[in-house]
Amino acid sequence: MKNIILNTFLASSLLFIYSCSTEIANPKLECNQPDFKVNKTVEKVYELSSNTAKQYLYDDIIEAYVVSSDEGGNFFKSISLQTKASEGIPAIGFSVPIDVSNTYIDYRIGNKVYVKLKNQFTDLYYGGLRIGSLYVNNAGDPTIGRISQNEYKNVLNASCSIIDENQLVESLSIEHALSDSKLNTLIELNDVEFTEGALGRHYFEESNNIGGSTNWNLRDKTGNQIIFRTSSYAKFADHFVPEESGKVRGILTKFGTDYQLMVRSEEDVVMNGKRSVPFFAEDFQSVKNNVNFALPGWSNIVEKATKLWKSMVYAGNGYAEFNTTSTTAVENIAWLVSPKINLTGYKNAVLSFRSAQHDLKVDSPLNTLEVYVSTNFDGSSVTKAKWTKLEAKVPTLSTPTREFISSGGIDLSAYTGIINIAFRYVGSGKDKTLNGAFMVDDVKIFGEN
Numbered sequence: 001m002k003n004i005i006l007n008t009f010l011a012s013s014l015l016f017i018y019s020c021s022t023e024i025a026n027p028k029l030e031c032n033q034p035d036f037k038v039n040k041t042v043e044k045v046y047e048l049s050s051n052t053a054k055q056y057l058y059d060d061i062i063e064a065y066v067v068s069s070d071e072g073g074n075f076f077k078s079i080s081l082q083t084k085a086s087e088g089i090p091a092i093g094f095s096v097p098i099d100v101s102n103t104y105i106d107y108r109i110g111n112k113v114y115v116k117l118k119n120q121f122t123d124l125y126y127g128g129l130r131i132g133s134l135y136v137n138n139a140g141d142p143t144i145g146r147i148s149q150n151e152y153k154n155v156l157n158a159s160c161s162i163i164d165e166n167q168l169v170e171s172l173s174i175e176h177a178l179s180d181s182k183l184n185t186l187i188e189l190n191d192v193e194f195t196e197g198a199l200g201r202h203y204f205e206e207s208n209n210i211g212g213s214t215n216w217n218l219r220d221k222t223g224n225q226i227i228f229r230t231s232s233y234a235k236f237a238d239h240f241v242p243e244e245s246g247k248v249r250g251i252l253t254k255f256g257t258d259y260q261l262m263v264r265s266e267e268d269v270v271m272n273g274k275r276s277v278p279f280f281a282e283d284f285q286s287v288k289n290n291v292n293f294a295l296p297g298w299s300n301i302v303e304k305a306t307k308l309w310k311s312m313v314y315a316g317n318g319y320a321e322f323n324t325t326s327t328t329a330v331e332n333i334a335w336l337v338s339p340k341i342n343l344t345g346y347k348n349a350v351l352s353f354r355s356a357q358h359d360l361k362v363d364s365p366l367n368t369l370e371v372y373v374s375t376n377f378d379g380s381s382v383t384k385a386k387w388t389k390l391e392a393k394v395p396t397l398s399t400p401t402r403e404f405i406s407s408g409g410i411d412l413s414a415y416t417g418i419i420n421i422a423f424r425y426v427g428s429g430k431d432k433t434l435n436g437a438f439m440v441d442d443v444k445i446f447g448e449n
Contacts, residue, residue, distance in 0.1 A: 093184030127180030223352030297339025327429030346447030
């Protein structure tokens with residue numbers, strides 16, 4: 001009888017334990033929705049902010065969606081959030097530095113977050129909105145610092161709402177992406193490729209270590225470029241940069257005047273298309289610094305005064321430059337003419353180049369850079385040849401100094417056979433309002449064959 005009772009007890013106990021273990025193995029996931037009322041827009045907070053850190057004194061709440069992630073190691077102690085664009089109202093992004101790692105666990109991509117602004121500080125960092133704690137740097141200047149690990153969840157309140165990131169991403173050309181209005185937002189660049197300097201290299205390389213990260217460049221077919229930045233801590237840092245073309249998705253950031261794209265993981269880089277290879281290309285990397293420009297096939301010709309184009313090397317980058325600041329001539333006109341370029345066998349040819357300026361004083365046709373094409377240049381006399389002016393984007397006084405911009409794609413489909421491309425500088429060394437310098441780099445012609 002005792003054995004029967006004991007066996008019955010053991011069986012009941014086992015059934016109870018089994019039942020308990022079954023319940024534990026299948027827990028129900030629950031989310032507690034924070035009860036907040038949004039009473040301020042991100043746009044208004046941006047308008048109220050400036051380059052100087054300022055404390056936010058009002059009991060206001062904004063909402064935005066997470067678009068960055070530190071799971072892949074490329075973001076560190078900072079979260080980028082943005083609003084959801086609606087008809088006629090573009091998305092606005094901002095960053096929140098916090099003194100915590102692995103934030104992707106609590107703040108997933110697409111997660112709507114309520115941000116409590118009271119007693120936080122805001123500023124515009126190189127044009128982008130930041131929200132965080134006050135930090136005083138070594139120079140004694142107030143700036144935005146990381147929200148402490150004890151406080152950040154009181155400021156960033158994750159909701160139970162998560163939307164697909166495809167509802168947040170904006171597809172853009174590089175040209176349209178280079179804007180402060182896109183900072184800290186999720187963008188996708190199509191038909192881009194890494195420039196030649198990155199090919200055969202890793203995403204991060206110690207020989208190209210800039211503040212713990214490596215900068216390579218992405219380029220589109222019209223010559224526009226943007227920095228692609230990879231942290232040494234990124235999980236894909238030791239992988240090779242793809243050689244094909246395709247699309248790249250990431251967060252737009254900025255340091256100084258340089259716009260930078262930062263991906264969340266290697267999955268943001270989808271490149272399996274055919275690479276666009278120019279049939280004519282000159283990046284001027286073989287030039288010597290601060291001497292009269294001389295490369296095989298190129299012509300350096302003075303039309304008025306005596307000064308020639310020079311070759312320069314700045315921060316490791318070679319380019320051609322004409323600078324009037326050291327001359328006294330009333331009018332300087334000089335031509336830099338390409339070698340002969342054969343368009344035979346190519347259709348829909350497109351020219352692109354990059355140019356920059358420094359020390360300009362005024363925008364004027366008497367102090368500018370012009371681009372021409374000729375089919376009968378004899379290699380020595382620019383005045384005997386027939387030149388057609390090409391419409392190209394060139395730097396102006398408002399262009400940040402030494403910042404290269406793309407010319408855009410310049411249609412050469414009307415031309416066949418042999419051509420020359422020429423860069424013509426007009427300026428004055430005597431009239432100081434009409435002097436300065438223009439720089440030319442990365443001359444390329446693409447075509448279909």
